Amino acid sequence: MSDVLFTSHATAKGGRDGHVKSDDGIIDLNLVNPAGGSKEKGTNPEQLFAAGYAACYDGALNLKASNRNKEIDSTITADVSFLKDQSDNGFKVGVTLNVEIKGVSQSEAEELAEEAHEFCPYSKATRGNIDVNLNVKAV
Template sequence: MSKITKVLTTGKTRTTGTDVFAGNHEGKLDIHLTAPGNPAVREHRFEAIEAHPTAEQLFAGAWSACYSSAVGIVAKQMNVALPASTAVEIEVDLGQGGSAYFIQARLNLIVPGIDPEVATAIAHGADAICPYSKATKGNIDVVLNVVTA
């Protein structure tokens, strides 16, 4: 895989809620939009046009929803009760390596109070069954982090 040497923009998401980790995605999609870059430029960028999500935000959001469900499935298989404060944060960078463009990602599973070894097993188990994780494996650089504190 080629490496990003300059990050141009990052799409970030945070998925929370016990229903999500139980695989219940009923209801509406709520996306909060921000523009990347300089705050002064952001104001001008959204002045004349309607705000819209970036491809990186959309990809991170879809991956986050899928990965969160996978976390719930793996935790249930392991008989582990996830805390109400469980969250998945995904960041997808668009960047350049030389003259080529690439994406890379960071997946952060936040499970306060769970034993770190158990949390790591859940994170890797979810990564193994999540279709988005499977699709990116070997195609982009992905870092999987677990936060238990």
């Protein structure tokens, strides 16, 4: 493993209908399987992954813009879908990153989005494992 800068910890119990908690207690959430038809309130692994991916990608995007001396205002919405996997009758996830960037042209927005996708740790972790689509819009 490379030089570790920090490590985060979270513990899950009970699977998709259980509970997840970070070691510092900031995350302390009930999990509810949206596909299970439950009326209970809670989050799910895909929602947590979407939040993490959106934040990480936005950080990478802003770094790449800064490296180009571009002043941008960006909003990233990660749509993480829980999908049926036809290859093994199991399940998989897919991601669409909806990237809105103010302060650049459409072509610059697309270039920055691709650079961020190459650089973002979440994008690196998922590359070749899941489908990730970029939906980029200069606003």
